[in-house]
Amino acid sequence: MELFEAIILTSISASIPLILAASGELVGERAGVLNLGIEGMMIVGAACGFAGAYLTGSIIVGALFGIVGGIALSAVFALLAFGFAVNQVATGLALTILGAGASGLIGADFVGVKISPTPNLHIPVLTDLPVFGRILFGQNAFAYFSVLLVIGIWWFLYCTRGGLVLRAVGDNHTSAYALGYPVLKIRWLAVLFGGGCAGLGGAYLPLAYTPFFVPEMTAGRGWIALALVVFASWRPGRLVIGAFLFGAVTILQLQAQSAGVGIPSQLMSSLPYLACIVVLVLISRTRRTAGSATPASLAISFVPER
Numbered sequence: 001m002e003l004f005e006a007i008i009l010t011s012i013s014a015s016i017p018l019i020l021a022a023s024g025e026l027v028g029e030r031a032g033v034l035n036l037g038i039e040g041m042m043i044v045g046a047a048c049g050f051a052g053a054y055l056t057g058s059i060i061v062g063a064l065f066g067i068v069g070g071i072a073l074s075a076v077f078a079l080l081a082f083g084f085a086v087n088q089v090a091t092g093l094a095l096t097i098l099g100a101g102a103s104g105l106i107g108a109d110f111v112g113v114k115i116s117p118t119p120n121l122h123i124p125v126l127t128d129l130p131v132f133g134r135i136l137f138g139q140n141a142f143a144y145f146s147v148l149l150v151i152g153i154w155w156f157l158y159c160t161r162g163g164l165v166l167r168a169v170g171d172n173h174t175s176a177y178a179l180g181y182p183v184l185k186i187r188w189l190a191v192l193f194g195g196g197c198a199g200l201g202g203a204y205l206p207l208a209y210t211p212f213f214v215p216e217m218t219a220g221r222g223w224i225a226l227a228l229v230v231f232a233s234w235r236p237g238r239l240v241i242g243a244f245l246f247g248a249v250t251i252l253q254l255q256a257q258s259a260g261v262g263i264p265s266q267l268m269s270s271l272p273y274l275a276c277i278v279v280l281v282l283i284s285r286t287r288r289t290a291g292s293a294t295p296a297s298l299a300i301s302f303v304p305e306r
Contacts, residue, residue, distance in 0.1 A: 015247030024197025031190035036092025039222025040099020042202030047107035049203025070199020
């Protein structure tokens with residue numbers, strides 16, 4: 001049971017940055033925007049978050065710095081994609097490269113420096129319950145916030161008029177524009193929100209997952225977050241399940257390596273990304289057979305502001 005509890009706890013820890021980053025991207029794609037720069041926003045968020053936490057001694061300030069870093073990079077994406085009508089795919093890829101360079105510059109003086117990680121919650125009696133005590137009542141603030149974030153996004157998208165308008169913009173921007181909705185403003189806000197979530201997901205890595213900063217520490221999590229949105233069929237609840245599964249695959253390869261399984265470590269390390277490719281291929285084949293449209297299929301469109 002202790003091994004089971006340890007695997008669940010580590011899987012949850014590995015899934016949190018995916019949930020945070022993918023949740024923001026889900027909102028953006030629901031608005032009809034495809035932002036491939038999540039990886040760059042996450043690594044900038046990691047650098048800014050660690051710098052803020054180290055300089056101020058506050059995890060909260062570090063998290064806010066990470067959010068601001070992600071929003072700043074997403075603002076560049078929105079300016080290029082909406083202000084100058086640059087291709088969204090090319091802009092997102094460029095931002096990933098820009099983010100990698102900017103994070104190296106921001107975090108150059110903090111490589112190898114350690115901070116105190118985000119503390120875990122401890123409620124007497126409840127946290128000490130066997131098996132599920134630490135899982136439910138022993139997580140850090142990032143874990144609980146990620147759950148609240150997913151619930152909030154679900155409520156906004158399906159229970160509010162603003163969410164209905166945002167989904168209408170993503171499903172058919174021409175009709176939304178004809179009805180008088182400010183399509184570009186809605187997409188701007190969706191992209192900035194997604195950037196903030198990606199920055200927070202990146203900040204989680206040095207502030208809670210590993211209490212230090214190293215270049216490229218996101219290790220492709222931004223790309224996995226993109227795949228998660230498709231895997232979840234743009235539904236917040238499914239996104240949490242998918243993030244946990246990908247987190248479990250990541251932990252599985254670490255557990256297998258520590259157990260001395262006779263499989264090359266390079267192959268084991270590629271398991272999360274292989275799983276990501278397999279999932280995308282299966283979903284693509286299913287949707288091609290069904291002939292269904294997706295929010296991402298509308299992502300390259302450009303409309304003027306009303």
